[in-house]
Amino acid sequence: MWKLIGTTLLCISLMGCLFVVDSKQKAGRTQWHQDDRSQLVSGQTSADWVREAFGPPDRRSVRDDGSEVWRYRNTRSKETEIGMFLLFNIDVSSDEEETLIIEMRDGVVADHWVERR
Numbered sequence: 001m002w003k004l005i006g007t008t009l010l011c012i013s014l015m016g017c018l019f020v021v022d023s024k025q026k027a028g029r030t031q032w033h034q035d036d037r038s039q040l041v042s043g044q045t046s047a048d049w050v051r052e053a054f055g056p057p058d059r060r061s062v063r064d065d066g067s068e069v070w071r072y073r074n075t076r077s078k079e080t081e082i083g084m085f086l087l088f089n090i091d092v093s094s095d096e097e098e099t100l101i102i103e104m105r106d107g108v109v110a111d112h113w114v115e116r117r
Contacts, residue, residue, distance in 0.1 A: 074100075
């Protein structure tokens with residue numbers, strides 16, 4: 001009985017040493033923060049305030065009706081390595097992107113939303 005318990009504990013302790021998980025997150029480009037976004041009020045926030053708070057947009061387009069669409073991107077990546085000694089090794093990587101889209105009409109925020117990819 002004691003031999004079985006000792007062998008089981010030895011196997012469990014060795015398995016813990018053989019399994020490896022390593023994860024790294026890297027923040028990429030950040031143009032906006034959630035706190036700044038919460039201050040955007042449709043019909044009230046001026047284009048000048050947006051430009052001062054967020055800087056120049058990553059992309060800007062003008063629609064036929066004269067309204068403008070400003071896009072600000074945030075990116076980050078995550079790499080994870082999972083492995084069991086001498087048996088397998090798996091690398092998983094993912095990239096995340098959030099785009100804050102602000103529609104401007106007559107120098108004021110008309111609408112805003114976030115698209116995630």
